[in-house]
Amino acid sequence: MRRVGQIIGLKPDAIETYERLHAAVWPEVLATIHACNIRNYTIFRHGTLLFAYFEYVGEDYEADMAKMAADPKTQEWWKLTDPLQEPVESRAPGEWWAMMREVFHTD
Template sequence: MKRTGIYFQLKDGAREGYVEAHKNIWPQMREVLNEAGIQNYSIWNLGQKLFAYYETEDEEQTQKVLACSEVYGRWRDMMEEFVYIEEGTGTKEWPMELVFYNQGKEREDL
């Protein structure tokens, strides 16, 4: 199982709209996430900071499904209203490296 953590940053005054959009996520978007094999997807917020976490069996296949999805593309475009985009690079998310994991049983490789 591949675990992925991603950091985002909200634009000033965008928290309420971002939260509302996720309270009303499109059913088609949920279908895309399921088709992509994304499990245990959660998004955490602290002030302007967002942390997203998900698990998938096959990250390469997950990214292929997302890249081919019109629904996912429209959702990402809508999210640009809420999240900071770095000038010059267009970067709006920063993948994070997993440095510790405790399964609570036997050690599992990172």
């Protein structure tokens, strides 16, 4: 199992819309998340920063993320949510959500 932490900004005028959308995530999007081996997926908000945490239980992270990106319903969802977000400047090339480095964990 791989733990993943990510961060992205949220446009200040988009907070209400973003939270409303995530209060009723489409079942097809949730099914794709599960089919792509993501578990325990959580998004937290602090002001205009979003922090996402999930556990990846698959064998090929890149292939599963490509599978998710190719899903038509997920693409439709991202057309609604992506314009509400503001990627952080420190993200790596090609990243939308910036990957975070794990520095501590305990069970």
